[in-house]
Amino acid sequence: MKRLLATSALLGTLATGTFAADLKEMSDEERALFRAEVRAYLFENPEVIMQAVEILQQREQQQQVQADVDLVAQNADAIFNDGYSWVGGNPEGDIVLVEFLDYRCGYCKRAHDEVAQLLESDGNIKLIVKELPILGEASVLASRFAVAVKQVSGDDSYKAVADALMTFQGDISMPALRRLGSTFGLDMAAVEERMNGDEVTAEIAATRALAGTLAINGTPTFILQDELLRGYLPLDQMQARVADKRG
Template identity: 80%
Template sequence: MKRLIATTALLGTLATGAFAQDLTPMTDAEREVFRAEVQAYLFDNPEVIMQAVEILQQRDAQAQAQADVDLVTANAAAIFDDGYSWVGGNPDGDIVLVEFLDYRCGYCKRAHGEVAQLLESDGDIKLIVKELPILGDASVLASRFAVAVKQVAGGDSYKAIGDALMSFQGEITLPSLRRLGSTFGLDMDAVEARMNSDEVTAEIAATRELAGILAISGTPTFVMHDELLRGYLPLDQMQALVADKRG
């Protein structure tokens, strides 16, 4: 019984990560007995393994969250004030939400409506949009088009085109983008001339570089104040996070 209690205590210590004892002073026979008792206990109480795994997962999540906070803090200027990303919502809002997006990403399309509802229901949120085309050449083409529209025609046209691209269901090609731009009365000659310019290339490249620094591997990814939110979030979760950030 004493050995069982000791083994249980040892497993609890292992699960909490506090075990640092050197077992080398044991004799070979003692180590063999010890291993057998541990094995027998685990067979009889397999839930202990799951508890230890759960604790490890919690620690990993906490470590990742802190690492993300550190990344956001270290790269705050590039995230929140790069000088070129489109700003929507309330520019003076007390909550800043940054979205990295790809127009061909299904979850980005889904999140687009949720973010719009969030801004409509809360007038104190500033939205910053960052172009991160990661789903192939068509995604890059769409982003080049959107950024060119912003640079040539301004933020209102960029917002309209961004909304249209998020709801667009067809194949993204230069002819389809021409037709889309024409429906908004854009000067497509000027937009097309800008699409492959150094200015557009530099903006997309800078966002790609930032995404690499932040270890962003998918879209949508959000930043809310000091927190990285990796992946799609439904409206109720975003609202809860906003409330939490406001305290």
């Protein structure tokens, strides 16, 4: 009976997080008995420890998810209505997907085609792209170029250049960007002048500040409605999450 009571107490305190409080309410004799019974039980049933770890991990994961939801809500205007990020997909879509990306990120390149497939297959998703160059000077150069193209030549040119940068396999340099710009018939003199201007600097700095506020330290990072998705997700998982958001 004592063993059963100790076991029940153990499982109850693991589930409710009241272990410390319960111990304080016991007498010294009860506390010693409890600890002895718990020790014996754990030696006989070590799988309970793993179950407790799983419960703790689940609880921490739930807390992180809620913390991320709160972060998104607190920064909604900067995330969804900053006035400068490129908007694609269906601007009137019932689902909003935000992507923080770096053109030199391997997982961003992998996600690129899958995001395109998601938008094409669904037709009711709004995509917002945020430039977050975090992988060195070449990444910064690529983002400055893309943002300058958007500011000088508009959204269509930005989309073409962004797609090309995401599939680009060589070293990103000014000669390479000039060749890319010529391919799309861009006014490279105007683009290069804008690349080093305050407008481009301000846009990238604002996105970096937002990423810092959201504790984003890697790419790709997605925001799907109210949920932060940190890292690459395969197409089928994206589709499943979109379906969950729609209920």
